[in-house]
Amino acid sequence: MTTLQDCQQLDAQDPLRDLRDLFTLPDATIYLDGNSLGVMPAAAPARVADVVTREWGTDLIQSWNKNGWFAMPQKVGDKIARLIGAAPGTVVATDSTSVNLFKVLSAALHLAAADAPQRQRIVSERSNFPTDLYIAEALCKERGYELVLVEPEEIAGALNDQVAVLMLTHVNYRTGALHDMPAVTAAAHAAGALMVWDLAHSAGAVPVDLTGAGADYAVGCGYKYLNGGPGAPAFVWVNPKHADRFWQPLAGWWGHATPFEFTPDYRPAPGITRYQCGTQPMISLAALECGVDTLLAAEAQGGMTALRSKSLALTDLFIQLVEERCAGHGLGLATPREHAQRGSQVCLTRDEGAYAIVQALIARGVVGDYRAGDGGRHKDILRFGFTPLYIGFVDVWNAVEHLKQVLETAEWKRPEFNRKHAVT
Numbered sequence: 357m358t359t360l361q362d363c364q365q366l367d368a369q370d371p372l373r374d375l376r377d378l379f380t381l382p383d384a385t386i387y388l389d390g391n392s393l394g395v396m397p398a399a400a401p402a403r404v405a406d407v408v409t410r411e412w413g414t415d416l417i418q419s420w421n422k423n424g425w426f427a428m429p430q431k432v433g434d435k436i437a438r439l440i441g442a443a444p445g446t447v448v449a450t451d452s453t454s455v456n457l458f459k460v461l462s463a464a465l466h467l468a469a470a471d472a473p474q475r476q477r478i479v480s481e482r483s484n485f486p487t488d489l490y491i492a493e494a495l496c497k498e499r500g501y502e503l504v505l506v507e508p509e510e511i512a513g514a515l516n517d518q519v520a521v522l523m524l525t526h527v528n529y530r531t532g533a534l535h536d537m538p539a540v541t542a543a544a545h546a547a548g549a550l551m552v553w554d555l556a557h558s559a560g561a562v563p564v565d566l567t568g569a570g571a572d573y574a575v576g577c578g579y580k581y582l583n584g585g586p587g588a589p590a591f592v593w594v595n596p597k598h599a600d601r602f603w604q605p606l607a608g609w610w611g612h613a614t615p616f617e618f619t620p621d622y623r624p625a626p627g628i629t630r631y632q633c634g635t636q637p638m639i640s641l642a643a644l645e646c647g648v649d650t651l652l653a654a655e656a657q658g659g660m661t662a663l664r665s666k667s668l669a670l671t672d673l674f675i676q677l678v679e680e681r682c683a684g685h686g687l688g689l690a691t692p693r694e695h696a697q698r699g700s701q702v703c704l705t706r707d708e709g710a711y712a713i714v715q716a717l718i719a720r721g722v723v724g725d726y727r728a729g730d731g732g733r734h735k736d737i738l739r740f741g742f743t744p745l746y747i748g749f750v751d752v753w754n755a756v757e758h759l760k761q762v763l764e765t766a767e768w769k770r771p772e773f774n775r776k777h778a779v780t
């Protein structure tokens with residue numbers, strides 16, 4: 357049996373412990389929702405205030421040059437590149453994940469059509485995050501393609517000579533299951549398909565090596581594990597061997613080779629810059645840079661490899677403590693136990709009351725979230741994200757203690773915890 361003292365000792369020995377000071381954590385809160393909205397970096401308010409009052413307020417239009425605004429998407433993109441195994445100059449921080457996915461899927465379909473026009477399908481997982489599926493569905497309608505949705509174990513069988521693109525999210529938002537990126541990418545390529553990865557739940561959460569895996573396209577989210585703030589710009593990566601072959605369809609002036617010549621015709625910039633569309637949100641990019649810097653601050657202590665070890669230790673501990681201390685309360689585990697198949701979150705299932713239990717926990721300061729089941733394969737889940745930058749082992753102990761009390765006292769049955777909010 358693991359004890360509170362064991363957890364205190366794990367915190368005392370944790371080499372990443374001081375990274376927590378890079379964040380402003382609310383009092384009396386154990387924040388297990390960094391997979392949905394990362395915690396505010398302590399540096400963010402002053403940085404954002406400086407962008408507003410000095411760069412915007414005083415320097416005004418000169419800031420595009422003087423304060424490096426024009427190059428911000430590339431500058432922040434280069435920092436994100438260090439977290440995902442991408443070369444400098446191959447990532448831009450821009451637009452939203454949904455929009456970037458549209459760009460890369462469209463480019464991938466053009467690329468596939470040039471080499472193998474009979475390939476008219478995009479394959480994805482039925483339990484992929486809905487916006488990814490909606491974007492793919494819309495693009496397929498637009499272009500006369502077919503979107504084929506399968507379960508994870510059916511992916512290999514679905515890869516045939518009709519498939520142009522395999523589009524997957526690296527870590528499943530609902531179960532926390534992690535795909536083997538090199539193996540799945542190799543399987544797609546062996547079948548003649550291009551590979552598009554969504555890193556929304558993996559950039560900053562697990563080590564990613566896009567270059568090593570030989571992936572073709574990737575997008576990811578700025579406000580989850582990258583701690584970039586609500587609605588932070590997302591990012592996009594294209595394998596350099598493909599970047600110059602096609603335009604992406606949102607060919608705005610920020611993707612032009614010479615935007616300030618104001619020519620009437622479009623000439624795409626070389627490389628990833630052509631994946632930009634229009635003017636970017638500088639205040640949000642500045643906040644995102646603060647968020648990415650919190651992850652780069654871990655580089656001195658081993659970077660993503662060290663963060664990954666701690667993340668697995670935290671999620672192992674959470675699973676173990678839930679099983680030891682909350683046994684008999686009807687909780688199940690939706691997240692794989694195998695390290696190689698687990699992201700940085702743990703999802704518990706319960707046939708009844710999953711939403712209300714999460715609400716009761718939030719009232720106690722333990723912030724996770726709830727995702728509804730689909731009435732079939734996927735049950736309702738209580739979802740807990742573990743961000744090793746600011747979550748410690750005693751936090752895990754305390755979170756499980758609260759969960760135990762909420763279940764033992766049936767506190768979750770109170771009416772106020774059973775009223776649904778718009779955002780769950």
Ligand SMILES: *Cc1c(COP(=O)(O)O)cnc(C)c1O
Pocket residue numbers: 452453454455485487488525529554556557577590
């Ligand atoms: C969070 C998330 C998104 C978010 O997309 P937005 O365009 O930022 O709303 C997209 N895809 C996945 C897989 C996600 O987890």
